[in-house]
Amino acid sequence: MPETISLEVLRYSPERDAEPSFQRYDVPLHKDWVVLDALNYIKDKVDGSLTFRWSCRMGICGSCGMMVNGEPKLTCATFLSNYAKENKPVRVQPLRYFPVIRDLVVEVTDFMTKLQSVKPWLIRGDGKPISEGEYLQTPEQLDRYKQFSMCINCMLCYAACPVYGLDPVFIGPAAIALAQRYNMDSRDEGAHERMDVLAQHEGIWGCTFVGECTKVCPKHVDPAGAIQQYKLTATIERFKSFLMPWAAK
Amino acid sequence: MDISYHDVLLVGGGGAGLRAAIAAAETNPNLSVAVVSKVYPMRSHTVSAEGGAAGVIKPGDTLDDHAYDTISGGDWLCDQDAVEIFVKEAPEELLRLEHWGCPWSRDPDGRIAVRAFGGMKKMRTWFADDKTGFHLLHTLFQTTLKYNAVTRYDEWFVTRLLVDEGRVQGVVALQLMSGRIQAITAKSVILCTGGCGRVFPFTTNASIKTGDGMALAFQAGTPLKDMEFVQYHPTGLPFTGILITEAARAEGGHLINKNGYRYLQDYNLGTPTPQPVLRNMELGPRDRLSQAFVKEVEKGHTTDTPYGPVVHLDLRHLGEKVINTRLPFVRELCLKYENIDPIKELIPVRPVIHYMMGGVHTDNNGATPLAGLYAAGEVACVSINGANRLGSNSLPELLVFGARAGRAAALAAMEQRTPSEHAISQAQDEKARLEEQFLRKTAGRERVATIRSEMHQAMESGAGIYRNQTSLENAADKLRELRERFRDIGLDDHSLTFNTELLAALELSFMLDVGSAIVESALHRTESRGAHQRTDFAGRDDQNFLAHTLIFRNPDGRIRLEKAPVVITRWPPAERVYGVKPDVKEVAAR
Numbered sequence: 001m002p003e004t005i006s007l008e009v010l011r012y013s014p015e016r017d018a019e020p021s022f023q024r025y026d027v028p029l030h031k032d033w034v035v036l037d038a039l040n041y042i043k044d045k046v047d048g049s050l051t052f053r054w055s056c057r058m059g060i061c062g063s064c065g066m067m068v069n070g071e072p073k074l075t076c077a078t079f080l081s082n083y084a085k086e087n088k089p090v091r092v093q094p095l096r097y098f099p100v101i102r103d104l105v106v107e108v109t110d111f112m113t114k115l116q117s118v119k120p121w122l123i124r125g126d127g128k129p130i131s132e133g134e135y136l137q138t139p140e141q142l143d144r145y146k147q148f149s150m151c152i153n154c155m156l157c158y159a160a161c162p163v164y165g166l167d168p169v170f171i172g173p174a175a176i177a178l179a180q181r182y183n184m185d186s187r188d189e190g191a192h193e194r195m196d197v198l199a200q201h202e203g204i205w206g207c208t209f210v211g212e213c214t215k216v217c218p219k220h221v222d223p224a225g226a227i228q229q230y231k232l233t234a235t236i237e238r239f240k241s242f243l244m245p246w247a248a249k
Numbered sequence: 250m251d252i253s254y255h256d257v258l259l260v261g262g263g264g265a266g267l268r269a270a271i272a273a274a275e276t277n278p279n280l281s282v283a284v285v286s287k288v289y290p291m292r293s294h295t296v297s298a299e300g301g302a303a304g305v306i307k308p309g310d311t312l313d314d315h316a317y318d319t320i321s322g323g324d325w326l327c328d329q330d331a332v333e334i335f336v337k338e339a340p341e342e343l344l345r346l347e348h349w350g351c352p353w354s355r356d357p358d359g360r361i362a363v364r365a366f367g368g369m370k371k372m373r374t375w376f377a378d379d380k381t382g383f384h385l386l387h388t389l390f391q392t393t394l395k396y397n398a399v400t401r402y403d404e405w406f407v408t409r410l411l412v413d414e415g416r417v418q419g420v421v422a423l424q425l426m427s428g429r430i431q432a433i434t435a436k437s438v439i440l441c442t443g444g445c446g447r448v449f450p451f452t453t454n455a456s457i458k459t460g461d462g463m464a465l466a467f468q469a470g471t472p473l474k475d476m477e478f479v480q481y482h483p484t485g486l487p488f489t490g491i492l493i494t495e496a497a498r499a500e501g502g503h504l505i506n507k508n509g510y511r512y513l514q515d516y517n518l519g520t521p522t523p524q525p526v527l528r529n530m531e532l533g534p535r536d537r538l539s540q541a542f543v544k545e546v547e548k549g550h551t552t553d554t555p556y557g558p559v560v561h562l563d564l565r566h567l568g569e570k571v572i573n574t575r576l577p578f579v580r581e582l583c584l585k586y587e588n589i590d591p592i593k594e595l596i597p598v599r600p601v602i603h604y605m606m607g608g609v610h611t612d613n614n615g616a617t618p619l620a621g622l623y624a625a626g627e628v629a630c631v632s633i634n635g636a637n638r639l640g641s642n643s644l645p646e647l648l649v650f651g652a653r654a655g656r657a658a659a660l661a662a663m664e665q666r667t668p669s670e671h672a673i674s675q676a677q678d679e680k681a682r683l684e685e686q687f688l689r690k691t692a693g694r695e696r697v698a699t700i701r702s703e704m705h706q707a708m709e710s711g712a713g714i715y716r717n718q719t720s721l722e723n724a725a726d727k728l729r730e731l732r733e734r735f736r737d738i739g740l741d742d743h744s745l746t747f748n749t750e751l752l753a754a755l756e757l758s759f760m761l762d763v764g765s766a767i768v769e770s771a772l773h774r775t776e777s778r779g780a781h782q783r784t785d786f787a788g789r790d791d792q793n794f795l796a797h798t799l800i801f802r803n804p805d806g807r808i809r810l811e812k813a814p815v816v817i818t819r820w821p822p823a824e825r826v827y828g829v830k831p832d833v834k835e836v837a838a839r
Contacts, residue, residue: 015744032488044698048741048750053288056455058491058582060383061292077585101426102747108289112403120391122350134347136359142352149352149384153291178391185350 005029005080006089007038009050011103020100022091029084035075035092036064039104051103059218062152065159066104067093072156072216095159097168111155114171118179118197123190141186148181148226150219157213157223163206171204173213173223180226183233195237198230205231250677251431255283255400256662257655258435260407260420260462262286263293264382264644265626265651266441267389268342269615272655273662274398280659284393285402285422285433287457287752291390294443294455295647298382299494299578300366301374302644304340307363310371312336319642320820322368322534323606323635324779325795326475329818331613331631334653339645342652343375351388352377364575365499366641368534368827370527374641379494379578385644402433406752407461409679410438410469411672416620417469418672421679425752428745430683432676434668437621437658440466441651444605444627447756448764450705452602453485453492462628464759466609467766471619472799474630474813476763477771477781478606480638481714483538485601486587487556493579493598495640498531500575503563504538505595506550512560516541519828533827536637536780539600543714554597561595568592600714604643606634606780607770610799610813615654621661625654632797636779686738687751693739697753700731700738704757704764707731712768717785721772728765735761765808770798773810791822 004026012020025046027038036054043050054064057076064075069083069091083090098106128135157173164170179198183191198204207227214224257273259266262284273282284290305315315336320327347353347361354362354376366374377384393399404425411419411432419434442462446454467473483504484493498504501524506512511521511530518537519529526532542560545551551558564572564579569592572580576591583589583596609624611617611631617624626647633646704727711724735758742750776790777783796812803809 013744014746043750044696048697048753049744051742051747051749055288055292055457056294056297057489058297059585060380060578061288061294061296061455063288063292102744105747108403112289115391116394119395121395122348122392128348130341130344130348134344134353134361137355138359139355139357141359142355146352149387150380152296152383153289182350185352187350 001031001081001084002029005038005084007042008089008091009039009104010093012100013102024089029080031081033080035068035073035078035080035090038080039075039092051105053105060152062154065095065154065156067096067159072096072159074154074156074218077218095155097159097161097165098155108155110168111158111172114175115153115178117171118175119190119194120178120182122182122185122188123193124187125189135187137186144186145181145184147221148177148184151177151181151221152219154218156216156218160212160216162210162212163208167206170206171198173227176204176230177221177223177226180229195234199234250673250680251429252673252676253431253433254281255433255435256280256437257282257658258419258433258438259284259441260438260465261293261441261443261628262290262401263441263443263626263647264295264386264389265647266290266439267393268648268651269439269441269625269655269658270393270399271389271396272652273659274396276656276659277663278398280398280662281400282398283400283402283433283435285405285407285420287404287406287425287461289403290401291387293386294458295382295386297453297455297492298385298644299379299492300496300499301364301376301381301641302343302385303366303369303374303639303641304343304645305336305373306340306361306375307373310373314371315373317820318369319633319639320635321823321825322639323637324789324825325822326635326778326797326815327633328631328816329820330816331633333818334613335633335646335649338649342645342648346385346388346648349388349392352384354378364496365525365527365532366639367495367498367532368528368639369641374499376496379496379576382644406755407465408683408755410465410622411668411675412469412619413669413672413675417622418668421676423683425747428748430680432673434672436662436664436666437623439615439654439658440609440622440624440628441626442628445760445763446602446605448704448760448767449602449708451485451490451709453482453490454602459756459760460763461756461759462624463608463766464762466617466619466622466624467762467802469619469622470802470804471617471622472610472801473766474607474610474797474799475632475770476607476766476800477774477798478636478779479602479712479767480535480604480606480780481539481600482535482603483542483600484562484598486582487554487559487597487599489586490601491582491586492601492603493562493582493596494576497562497564497576497579499525500571501525501567502531504531505561505563506545507552508550512545512550513538513541516544517828528827534637534639537827539714540782542600552597557599559597559599562598563595564591565593565595604638606630606632606636606638613653614657615650616657623654623658625650636781687740687754688743688745690739691743693737695734695737695739697738697750697757700735701757701760704728704731704761708764708767712771715782715784716771717783718772721768724768725765725772728761728768732761732765766800769808769810770800773798795822
């Protein structure tokens, strides 16, 4: 294994640059180092102005998603040594399809709005008091939605989604998976309310089930599966309201 | 200068902050509640908590049992009135989370499942696999989204508290995206910024855990309490410091030294049993397990690695099914970050800085001595944790006391008040200071990373698992030098847009203050208790130190230390006994 490795990092400062450009850095290549360690090395030792987000360094906070050699990755979970053999600089860029604020930091507001729009909270009419204890839920019922509850909001699936790339209005994989997380929860009664929200987004029908979102998900959530589930339910609901208007809702 | 006005303001958007925000909004829906967080709330460090949350819910368990475990675990430094409140309200809060959708793991009949945890004599730890903090935080965050009264300031960093007329009136905050610096005023301010693990080099804590709220309170003259009590978790992965949850031992994992020997039996922690026994061996408390590690190093029984000595956690005998269903995150972390499969291999571990028992001095409603200022969660010291926190008490703590602080702050905020002119002029001074000291200054010679790294060395060598007067005085001297050198800090980055180097510098200045508070408090306590072990003062000294340490910073910058009484209600101080017979009557000691 060579002693150093080169990184080409996208730099962009709205106060200074008309266009983004790549800057090259050489960093030590340690077996244990991930791409994020290299970025921190640069920030600490070489150039304090390099700008990126990170926090937990254990793949759970969802902050450090970036494009590494063109693929969306959590940089805390991507070893540098994986790229050592390629003999060319490792390219690090901000997550694709998001507006860039500076260097590797992208704008998140739109994503946050989309998450909120699907009403990602438990909706229930009865309002059972706490003193009556828990809502029962068997392990099998839990398993029906659990996978969709594992999303860490890292947005890698948006950076992988060709539909989102073409149509930024598309509500996107993580938000739909989150809606399904509550829809499939045996304690929830809000599926119809969420259906109304999702149905406004024609983009969902544009999803061609290429499944890129599921492939890049670091937590094995299956957003593509959620979208297909949703399409099926929405189609049935649509037919129901057409054929039996009294039966829908 | 821009000024925004709210009634209740949360600094920090992790578990405590979001629980407090909901409590405030529910107490009075007409109040304007704001959450200021330096990260998007779901990135907060609560997300990393793994093992679970303790709350009495099963037949055969009692509130008194939970209280006793907590108090003895804390080496009798807990305030027992606070502990009684805590154990009573913890199950209610955990159930509320369930009603909000938290995916708690279940028994086959659909009821909440519980698991064993270190230092607990009954099984009472609720869990959501081994990602409990993640699910708890996301449930809270998603639930807050339905409250329109809650305004979020995401990626804003609070640089100081505005204090005038003897009460807190708001904060000055920097918006990362734009570099805008402004006053955010409020009638009540609740600090919920979490711990300060990043003061040390080797920690499970995320990069954001820089003690901001502790430093903000300290600088405003509010005392910090019991800062000498810093928890080492016995099982962190070397190099990364990633936590391997105590649940791994609760499920039956063994700690072994280089000879394959379960060394804890040599340290008054009981005898090995085939099945895990509560309060025995690997299920002893964290302070005692971390101290046993140091003794093993001294005996030469540990294995050397490039990142220092390690022992090993053995999960192999649990088998693939248990590991995959009960500890999936442990396996994922080992595979992804250490390239080890715990089904087949031993996991190298060493003690790692994990949690701050001390923090901002509060009463049982989160109120600090400064009017209008509250604190809850790890940033605060109520104290229910005493000299050593038990695993799975921190998540219910942030819920119980987050909710209490939120309600108290909301009631206090109903009085009509407007921020004073002097408070606003303080905000203008602060803006000028930030521009002058950091953004416009080009001559500084010191680098953030250099001072930070020297601080790490000073804290680790001076105030680690074992301390003494010399080591602490050396650390204190070094920190004084570093605070002096910090004045000559120079940034590469003078941009207003997302200036993370400025952020790192501000965090470093906070950490230097918090580090000093830890060291000075540790010097003051000349006894050994829980996580504070002095080689020059072995043994607990209830005569002189059954008391909290309060550390103040006077307006002239000088440090003042005081003692405050510990509240004892029903459990007089006794010896801490761990080992195979946990029901043995614990004899009154001393």
